[in-house]
Every structure is written in structure tokens, then in C-alpha cells.
Amino acid sequence: MATPASPPSQPSRPRRVLFAEDDEWVREDSVASLVDMGFEVVAVNDGEEAEAAFRQARACGAPFDVAILDVRMPRRHGTELLPELLAEDHEILVLLSSGYERAHLDPVLFDSGRVGFVPKPAEPEQILAELRELEVAARGGAR
Amino acid sequence: MTEPRYRQLVEGLDAIIWEADPADLTCTFVNHRGLDLLGHDLAAWRRPGFLLDHVHRVDRPLLESALARALSGEPSRVRCRLRTTGGAWRTLVAAIERIDADSTCLRGVMIDVTELYLEEEALRQAEAGLLQADRLESVGRAAGVVAHDFNNVLAAILSLARLLERRSDDPAAVERFASGIGEAGERGIGIVRQLRQLGLRRRVATERIDVGHAVEQLYPLLARLAGDHVRLCLDIQRPLELVSIPPGDVDRILLNLVLNARDAMPEGGVITLEIRGVRGPGDLPEALPAGDWVVLAVSDVGRGIDATTRARMFEPFVTTKEAGTGAGLGLATVHALVTEARGHVLVSSTPGEGSVFRICLPAADSAELVAPTPPS
Numbered sequence: 001m002a003t004p005a006s007p008p009s010q011p012s013r014p015r016r017v018l019f020a021e022d023d024e025w026v027r028e029d030s031v032a033s034l035v036d037m038g039f040e041v042v043a044v045n046d047g048e049e050a051e052a053a054f055r056q057a058r059a060c061g062a063p064f065d066v067a068i069l070d071v072r073m074p075r076r077h078g079t080e081l082l083p084e085l086l087a088e089d090h091e092i093l094v095l096l097s098s099g100y101e102r103a104h105l106d107p108v109l110f111d112s113g114r115v116g117f118v119p120k121p122a123e124p125e126q127i128l129a130e131l132r133e134l135e136v137a138a139r140g141g142a143r
Numbered sequence: 144m145t146e147p148r149y150r151q152l153v154e155g156l157d158a159i160i161w162e163a164d165p166a167d168l169t170c171t172f173v174n175h176r177g178l179d180l181l182g183h184d185l186a187a188w189r190r191p192g193f194l195l196d197h198v199h200r201v202d203r204p205l206l207e208s209a210l211a212r213a214l215s216g217e218p219s220r221v222r223c224r225l226r227t228t229g230g231a232w233r234t235l236v237a238a239i240e241r242i243d244a245d246s247t248c249l250r251g252v253m254i255d256v257t258e259l260y261l262e263e264e265a266l267r268q269a270e271a272g273l274l275q276a277d278r279l280e281s282v283g284r285a286a287g288v289v290a291h292d293f294n295n296v297l298a299a300i301l302s303l304a305r306l307l308e309r310r311s312d313d314p315a316a317v318e319r320f321a322s323g324i325g326e327a328g329e330r331g332i333g334i335v336r337q338l339r340q341l342g343l344r345r346r347v348a349t350e351r352i353d354v355g356h357a358v359e360q361l362y363p364l365l366a367r368l369a370g371d372h373v374r375l376c377l378d379i380q381r382p383l384e385l386v387s388i389p390p391g392d393v394d395r396i397l398l399n400l401v402l403n404a405r406d407a408m409p410e411g412g413v414i415t416l417e418i419r420g421v422r423g424p425g426d427l428p429e430a431l432p433a434g435d436w437v438v439l440a441v442s443d444v445g446r447g448i449d450a451t452t453r454a455r456m457f458e459p460f461v462t463t464k465e466a467g468t469g470a471g472l473g474l475a476t477v478h479a480l481v482t483e484a485r486g487h488v489l490v491s492s493t494p495g496e497g498s499v500f501r502i503c504l505p506a507a508d509s510a511e512l513v514a515p516t517p518p519s
Contacts, residue, residue: 023295025323029302032309099294104287121298124305 018057018067019043020050020081021097022074026120030068033124047076054085063089066131068118071098071105079109086112093134095127114138159235159253162242165214167191171248180255182228199224199232206237213239213249222256234260292334299327349484351385351507354437355418357393365401365416372411375401379418384506386437388484393439396480399473400441400500407445407498415442420506431487435506440499447494457488477502 021027069078102117116134159177170188202223209221218240224232239251310316404414417440457478492498
């Protein structure tokens with residue numbers, strides 16, 4: 001479904017990304033890499049900012065396709081924010097990012113089928129791969 | 144009771160019953176069951192020193208002292224192993240006494256507890272195995288937390304490497320990223336230092352510290368850390384004894400306890416810091432050795448600590464906080480610092496009502512008297 005004008009590496013979906021991460025270097029690097037890959041990225045550095053950005057984007061009629069949330073963040077953890085995002089937006093996909101193993105996280109977090117995991121540290125390509133995989137899993141690759 | 148029944152009682156009871164002449168420890172009487180249990184015949188029992196000749200060499204001093212005590216008129220009990228004719232050991236519990244006040248003859252009854260003892264031993268070993276498993280679990284948890292913290296440091300460094308590559312032609316950016324790498328490295332060092340502090344005894348000189356003064360100094364910072372929803376109350380009883388502790392340790396203890404108290408009250412509440420001089424024995428909290436103490440109590444009205452957590456809360460890497468929020472080193476650090484200062488941490492907590500951590504530090508002069516530094 002890629003638009004003909006897009007470079008081959010650019011995914012058709014998702015395009016708008018909310019990137020929440022409290023480490024400024026990881027944030028700066030990941031944002032630059034995601035932008036290079038053709039995503040439109042809004043970066044925030046804690047859970048409350050992430051929540052505000054999420055609501056604002058929906059209010060403007062330009063909701064995020066994907067949220068990449070650090071599990072541990074000041075003010076609100078990604079895992080705390082997750083249920084709200086999934087409940088309010090039935091389309092959004094979420095990648096949880098953590099220095100812990102996925103096995104350390106509560107499996108319930110992944111029950112919706114719209115949540116994936118990316119370990120830290122991760123190469124930008126790995127984030128992209130996890131996103132694609134999540135996309136396929138959540139949408140059956142049909143969209 | 145008829146004599147045959149008495150005889151049956153003494154001879155048939157499942158125990159070794161004997162009488163002995165203490166002069167040469169010759170057994171002047173032993174019951175039939177006694178002969179059966181160990182297999183030695185009457186002639187063997189009648190030989191001087193039979194008991195001491197057949198007791199396990201490790202248990203011999205115990206038996207000797209029990210016999211001596213009995214002889215002096217004090218009934219005594221002892222557990223010892225005696226050898227059978229087959230060379231096996233039976234574990235016996237013996238009650239030994241003087242036959243009567245005027246007599247110098249001894250008598251004893253010995254019950255075979257070999258099987259009970261083996262069960263007990265098996266139980267002890269099972270418990271030791273569980274402890275070992277517990278320790279392995281702690282190590283596993285430790286590995287998880289350390290891995291997490293290092294992963295975050297590595298993530299920053301790897302990101303910085305990519306950013307450096309991306310912006311290598313921008314001197315200002317390069318400088319910023321280079322200093323970022325330095326900071327990330329420092330964070331890594333901090334993690335290692337924190338770990339090492341737990342394992343290694345530091346050689347830090349102690350100073351005589353006024354705990355009340357230290358708390359007052361730190362109060363503004365503590366109040367800020369406690370946050371808007373938590374009131375921090377201070378109650379210092381003066382005069383206070385000084386305590387002997389490395390400078391800064393009281394601060395670290397306080398910071399950890401106040402942060403825990405705050406986290407136990409997500410909806411807010413009151414933390415009370417109370418400092419008292421306590422002189423034994425009347426005023427002493429239970430479990431505290433006699434002496435002069437300075438007691439620093441940090442109380443909260445938070446969610447409390449359940450029994451499972453209490454059992455292991457001083458272990459490193461045990462945390463009740465959500466994965467990633469706490470390294471689980473706070474109370475382990477507090478415990479290590481307090482123990483190093485020859486103090487005690489006493490905890491009381493009611494789930495749902497709050498917790499009190501009492502840090503009891505020996506008053507400086509009293510500490511020198513009570514527990515002198517062992518010669519190195």
C-alpha cells in the first residue's frame with residue numbers, strides 16, 4: 001500500500017510516532033534515526049508529557065499510529081500509561097522499551113496484541129524491525 | 144506395684160538404665176534393654192570406664208562434664224553418641240543424677256534418639272538447601288537489576304556514538320556528545336561503586352557526629368524530596384549523645400529511609416523523624432543490648448510491609464517498587480551502614496497503617512566501652 005512517491009525503505013504505516021524516553025541521548029539518536037526512516041516523530045521526556053502529547057494529537061485529528069514508550073520514566077511509567085492509550089485509541093500500536101528483559105515485564109501488558117517490546121540498547125534498525133513485526137501481528141499484515 | 148512389675152518396668156522400658164560407681168565409672172547395674180540396644184554384654188558394662196570408653200571422642204568432654212555435675216549433686220542432661228558392638232553410633236539423650244543426697248553413686252537413663260536426630264539433621268540440611276536456593280534467587284535478581292542499569296548506560300553511549308557519526312562535522316555537537324559519553328561512563332562507575340559498597344568493608348574514618356544536627360542540616364533537602372503531598376515532621380529530644388560514624392553516613396541512611404517512607408505513601412501523608420537518646424535498660428526498645436543509644440526513628444503512615452517482604456527487605460536487590468523504579472539497594476545500604484557503626488535497625492510495621500524504622504546507634508563513648516575495636 002506504499003504510495004508510489006515514497007522511497008522503498010519508508011513504511012506505509014505507521015507514520016506518526018510518539019517517542020517517550022527520559023534519556024536525552026537515546027531520545028535524540030532515536031528521533032533522528034526514525035525521521036531518517038520516514039517517520040514523523042514527536043519526542044517527549046516523561047510519562048506525563050507523553051500523555052499530554054497523545055491527547056493533543058487526538059484532539060487535533062492527527063492521532064499517533066505508534067507510541068514507543070520507555071517502561072521507566074519520571075512522573076509516569078510507560079507501563080502505567082499503556083492501558084489508557086490502548087483504551088482511548090483502538091488503532092494505536094505501542095512498543096515498550098526497557099533495559100529489562102521482556103520476561104521481567106507483566107505478560108498482561110501484551111494481552112491486547114497491539115503491544116510489542118524493544119530491548120535497550122537497540123539499534124534503530126531493530127526498532128524498525130520490531131515495529132514491522134508488531135504491525136503484522138496486530139493487523140495481520142492486511143493493511 | 145508388685146516387684147515383678149517394677150522389674151518389668153526397669154528391664155523392659157525402651158531406654159538404657161544404669162547405675163555406676165563414680166570412683167572408676169564401673170557400671171554396677173544395667174537393664175536388659177540397655178544390653179540389647181548397644182549389644183555389649185554385662186561383662187563389658189562392668190569393666191571400669193565403660194561409658195567413657197564407648198562414647199564418641201567429640202562427645203566425651205560433654206559426658207565427662209555431665210557426670211561431674213551429677214556427682215556434685217546437680218542432675219545433668221547430655222546428648223552423646225555411644226558405640227555399638229557393631230561399631231555403629233547411637234545418639235542418646237542421657238539424664239544423669241546422684242542416686243540420693245548421701246550417696247556418691249550415679250544413675251542414668253538414656254534414650255535412643257538416633258532416628259529423631261537424623262530427621263532433624265535432614266531437616267536442617269533441607270533448610271540449608273532452601274537458603275542456598277534463596278541466595279541463588281537473590282543473585283538472579285541482582286543480575287537482572289544490574290543488567291537493566293547497565294543497559295541504560297550502554298544505550299546512552301551507543302546512541303552518542305551514532306550521534307557523533309551523524310554530526311561529526313559540527314564541533315559544538317561533537318563536544319556535547321563527548322561530554323555525554325563521559326557522563327554516561329560516570330553513571331556506570333556509580334553503579335559499580337554502589338555494588339561494591341555492599342560487598343566491601345570501607346576503610347572510612349569515623350567522626351563524632353551529632354545526629355540531631357545532621358538531621359536538621361538535611362531537613363530542607365529531605366522535605367523537598369518528600370514532595371508536596373507529604374509533611375515531614377521533626378522531633379529532636381536534646382541533649383543527645385554523639386555517635387561515632389563516618390561523616391555522610393547519617394545523611395545516606397536518612398535519605399534512603401525518607402525516600403522509602405515517601406514511596407510508601409503515594410497519596411501523601413506524614414513522615415515523622417524522631418531522635419531520642421536512650422539509656423538502658425528501662426527505656427531500651429526490645430532486642431537492644433544495654434548501653435547508651437541514639438535512636439533515630441523514621442515513621443510513615445503508608446501501606447506497611449508484609450511479612451514476606453520483611454523477611455528479606457535488607458537483602459540487596461529486593462524491591463517492592465515497580466520494575467525499574469528502584470534498584471532495591473536502599474535498605475541494604477542502610478543495613479550495611481548501621482551495622483558498620485555497630486548499630487541496629489529495628490522495624491515495626493502494620494500493613495495498611497504504616498512502618499517505623501528505628502536506627503539505633505551506640506552513643507560514641509558507650510560504644511568505645513561496649514565494643515572495643517579488635518586488634519588487627
